[in-house]
Each structure stands twice: as C-alpha cells, then as structure tokens.
Amino acid sequence: MTLPxxxxxxxxxxTEAVVEQTLLRDLDRLGVRGYTVxxxxxxxxxxxxxxxWEEAANVRVEVICERAQAEDVLRHLQARYYADYAMVAFLAxxxxxxxxxx
Amino acid sequence: MIxxxxxxxxxxxxxxxxxxxxxxxxxxxxxxSLILLLAIGLKGGEGLAKQALAPLLPQxxxxxxxxxxxxxxxxxxxxxxxxxxxxxxxxxxxxYGSVSVATFAxxxxxxLVRDIEFxxxxxxxLAIMEVPAILIGIVLARGVSRDTxxxxxxxxxxxxxxxxLLLGGMAIGWIAGPDGLAPIKGVFFDLFKGALALFxxxxxxxxxxxxxxxxxxxxxxxxxxxxxxxLSALLGLATGLALGLSPGGLxxxxxxxxxxxxxxxxxxxxxxxxxxxxALSLAAxxxxxxxxxxxxxxxxxxxxxxxxxxxxx
Numbered sequence: 001m002t003l004p005x006x007x008x009x010x011x012x013x014x015t016e017a018v019v020e021q022t023l024l025r026d027l028d029r030l031g032v033r034g035y036t037v038x039x040x041x042x043x044x045x046x047x048x049x050x051x052x053w054e055e056a057a058n059v060r061v062e063v064i065c066e067r068a069q070a071e072d073v074l075r076h077l078q079a080r081y082y083a084d085y086a087m088v089a090f091l092a093x094x095x096x097x098x099x100x101x102x
Numbered sequence: 103m104i105x106x107x108x109x110x111x112x113x114x115x116x117x118x119x120x121x122x123x124x125x126x127x128x129x130x131x132x133x134x135s136l137i138l139l140l141a142i143g144l145k146g147g148e149g150l151a152k153q154a155l156a157p158l159l160p161q162x163x164x165x166x167x168x169x170x171x172x173x174x175x176x177x178x179x180x181x182x183x184x185x186x187x188x189x190x191x192x193x194x195x196x197x198y199g200s201v202s203v204a205t206f207a208x209x210x211x212x213x214l215v216r217d218i219e220f221x222x223x224x225x226x227x228l229a230i231m232e233v234p235a236i237l238i239g240i241v242l243a244r245g246v247s248r249d250t251x252x253x254x255x256x257x258x259x260x261x262x263x264x265x266x267l268l269l270g271g272m273a274i275g276w277i278a279g280p281d282g283l284a285p286i287k288g289v290f291f292d293l294f295k296g297a298l299a300l301f302x303x304x305x306x307x308x309x310x311x312x313x314x315x316x317x318x319x320x321x322x323x324x325x326x327x328x329x330x331x332x333l334s335a336l337l338g339l340a341t342g343l344a345l346g347l348s349p350g351g352l353x354x355x356x357x358x359x360x361x362x363x364x365x366x367x368x369x370x371x372x373x374x375x376x377x378x379x380x381a382l383s384l385a386a387x388x389x390x391x392x393x394x395x396x397x398x399x400x401x402x403x404x405x406x407x408x409x410x411x412x413x414x415x
Contacts, residue, residue: 018372022254057128084376 005095008102009070010062013077014040015087017057027063030073033102036062046086064102107211108396110299114306119313126304134301138207139264141290142225143271148283149222151276158223161345162230168341168359169231172334173199173238184322189243193371193378196239197387198330200363201231203264204305207298208396209357213350220350229268231358233259236370243375255374262366312389315381327390331360335403343410352407360399362387
C-alpha cells in the first residue's frame, strides 16, 4: 500500500546565530507556519565557523511549505541577507504526510 | 609576579597556538560568564547599599561621556590614519568605546589579590559603559536616519545578557545586603577566582584563533590595538581623578576605558551595521587589546593611578 503523501518544498537556511531572531521574525511576517532551528557548525567562504563561542556559531533553520511560499522567502533572504551575512539557503522537493500542516 | 588566572590565559593561548584538541564545552563558557557577571553585580550592589545613591548620578554622566568621547576619538583615528571605510571604522570604534567584562574581572582580581580597595560603583560603571558606544557607533555608520529600528537596537543594547545580569545581580545584592548574601557567598564570591581562571583558559583558546586574521591585517591594526587602550586609559584616569576615585577605583576605571568589547558590541554591530567586517574588529580587540590589557595594561594603569594620586603603592 502506498502512503498518501503530498509534495512540499523544504527550505533549509544555514546562517550566523546572531541573525536568528531577526530571521525568525521575517519568517513569521512572510506567513511561514512553522520551522525547526538547530545549532550548526561548519566551514565555507567566510571561514571556519566552529561554534566555539557565540561569534562563530551557526544555526540551521528548516521550513516546510508550498513551493511558491518557499520561493518568496528565498527571494527575501537574497535581498536582505546575502550581501552581508554568511548564509546558505537551498530548496529541496520532499514528500509529507498531513499536508494541511504545511 | 604574574597572577595565576593570567597563567590560565597563557595556557589556553599556548594550547590553541599548538593546535591542541583542547576545547571547553560552550555551555561551560556560558555558565562561567553568567557566574562572573552575577558575582560582579552582587558585590557592587552589596557595596552600594552602604552609601547614598544621589551623588552617583553625576558620576554616571561622566562615565557615559567618557565612553562617547572614546568612540568619537577611535572613529577619527580609524578614518584618518587607518583609512578604513565608514562602516568598518564606526563598528570598530564602537568596540573600543564599549567595555569588556573579562578585562574588568581580571582587574578586580588583580586588586583583590593585592588587598587594594575600590569603590562599589565600579560595577555600575561597567554596566553603564557598555551601551553608549553601541548607539554612537550606529549613528556614525548610518547617520540618524528614519530607517533605523531604534526599538530593536535599544532592546539589543539595554537588555543584552551582560547588562541584564549585571543589573539583576546589583539589585539582588542591594536588597539582600551582606547578611542576605552570606548563604550564596560560596558560589559567587569564593568561586570567583576559580571561575575566572577557567574562563580565561577559554579566552586564551579564542584569542589563539585570531592570530591568522591578525597576520593578514598588518601593522596598523596591531598599532591601533595597543595605542587606543593607552589613550583611553589616560582619559579614564583623568575622568577618575575628576571624580575623586581611590587608586583602586582609578585603576578599574582606566581598565574599563582601555578595554574593548568582544561580546555585546560585535552582536549589536552585526545586526545594525552588517556591511562592517566583524573579523577586523575582533582581530584587534581579541588578538591585541585584550591580551595587552590583562598582561601589561592593568599593572601599568595601577602604577599611573598611584602616581597621579600621590599614594604609596
């Protein structure tokens, strides 16, 4: 038996912990219904961010929503954060149960 | 004789430079800074309860002006001599106009070890001096524009972790008094030096990571990182003399003036002036100014303080 799944888009944002609060406020304002935040560390074009202390800490924010909304958020991120902050954001197509949640 | 807590800093620095695997859990770092901030606040509040508060108000005005003046001077030097862009200069100036709790704690420890008295309001000065430089730095970078979200920035500046814990500790110390504080003395006062030692071990590790950045930035940043605290310390000493502080109080005010923020200001500047390069300020503050202050600055400021007041050291 196949599960009654539906397609949604997973938006993953990895960025500096310092912008977490502003970013979450933006997500709320853009109508996102839920998100998951986790601490993260890694390395990229802005150097090693090993979370050894607050200034070098990253967070990963995950949002599951409709494709159109994910693109809206991504456009906003690009305009508002890409120039000045260490940020990587990407979309992935996923399948979920209970589509009414997302 | 070098203080034992400073040896912990040097140990952390050496371990970091040797690329040791040594790493303190970040929860421990947070807990230690919480204990240190509360201890400083409690001690200050306890002392303040013994004196009238009204005469303090003009003193608070004076140290606010001190922080503002330092920010403007640092900005002028960074723009003029350093040829930094407006945003970078403003952000870095804010770091130097503000204060470092860790440096202050090392100064307090330095005086405690030598049984030198200092005024209880130094803890209030610490809390007060953290804020004005942030606001001035933002104005220097942005101008006074309508776009600035002053409510969010005010929240960030006045209700950050550091200021909240200091003021909360002070209120508790003030209300409880020496007898009320006796049951918790073990954690906050007796453990102070041990907590500071561990905290400085982590600071050594953090500072060791700035060395690479410092090599890239060259001489001006090193010169500024050494020159600015000396200039600020003299301003702090002059302010302290005008306020009639004791040699211990003068030493701490000079230390506060000379210190540069590496927690509250970087976070606020990252949000308010995002185009400024945070690595530049942190390289100077952590790579040069913090080690200089705790290794050489504090004894020097105390020597100057005793010289100026004519007291015998």
